[in-house]
Amino acid sequence: MFKQSTSSEFRPKPNDYDERLHVIEWHHMNLWKYFPYTMACSLSVRAVVYPLVLMKTRFQLQSQNQVYGSMMDAISRILKQEGGRAFWKGFLMQTPQVALNFMSNPVYEFVREILHNQVGISSTGTVSALASSVSTVTKEYVSIPFDIISQQIMIYNSPAGFTRGSSNIVELVKKDGKGNRNLGRRIITVIYKLDGIKGFFRGIFASLLLYVPFSMLFWSTYYFYLYNVKSFVNWYTIKEWNRTEKDKYFTTSQCISAGFAGATAALLTNPLEMYRLRVQ
Incomplete structure (x- = not known):
């Protein structure tokens, strides 16, 4: 996956026994391999940790422990009331975010190169932190609609114990009597009817305040x-x-x-x- 580096920064010093790259940059990689591998790994990791993300979201949205008292209580109740598949509710709505690597990673590496080579910042940590903040802003403007829709799907089965802003949308979706069929599309329709396009970007500044x-x-x-x-x-x-x-x-x-x-x-x-x- 990696190419031979010509940069003096990464060229081994005389008598240095360690010739491996410790900071891998854009020009070191075969991008035809990098992007497919990155997408596959990202999707796999998301699938594994998604149940934890779902439980964390429900814990943070519930009003004064009205729904779950502890993590074990949450696991037990979800299994009994909704079944094992409920741990992946909304997962498909987040899978398109994996493709955002095609956008955010080039931005990250481009900004890194500018900061390192043109601005002259030598600290790897500082360069990475600043570059990641720029790529995060770019990524969030695209990913936040998926986060909002996924969040509504996560609490669909029991909206009453959660904060009113989130539960109102779910309650409106439930009124059509279609159950879980085409849930994502129905949530999109309700959000659009309530707030228009801006409804899909609700809390964008709060997201930037977190992720940057x-x-x-x-x-x-x-x-x-x-x-x-x-x-x-x-x-x-x-x-x-x-x-x-x-x-x-x-x-x-x-x-x-x-x-x-x-x-x-x-x-x-x-x-x-x-x-x-x-x-x-």
Whole structure:
């Protein structure tokens, strides 16, 4: 998937035993492979974590624990009342967002290149944080209609215990007596009748207020964690074995750092997530 780099930044130094790329940029990749692999991985990850997303959304939209008391209570009630398929309610409405990689990733890499090569910012974390904020703005203007529709589908079976802004739309959809048939299309119709086109962009500024800081926090803390995790792993492996073992566990270090960065960003921006969901 990767091409040979000619950049001096990535060319190994003399006597340097580690010739792997630590910062992969646009020109290092075979895009014909990158985009299909990215879309397949993104869709797979979304499918796996979507039940958690659904439960999180329901928890954040419910009024004073009227629907679920805990995560185990939510799992039990959803299984008993709606069945296992309910954990993926609204998933199909979010799958088009996978294709947004074709738009957001080029924007991210283009801004990275400008900031690094033309503006002269050398910090990888700073460049990534700023570039991700620009690509996030671009992506949100396209993805927010899918988020709004998906959110309505998530609470369709039990709207009474959720905030009024979200439940009103569902209650209007339920009045047509069609059950779950063509649910996405019917929700789109109701939103359009109530608010017109602007109804599909309700809470756009709340979304930007959430996702721009989230992406900036993720990338800046990711490189902070990566530096420290690498330092510890390299110190331990060099101490226990020998110098040639350095960065043997670089991919593992990246995974650990990404997990810490995601948890940090999610923890710090959770109040903004609550605000976004209730505005929409």
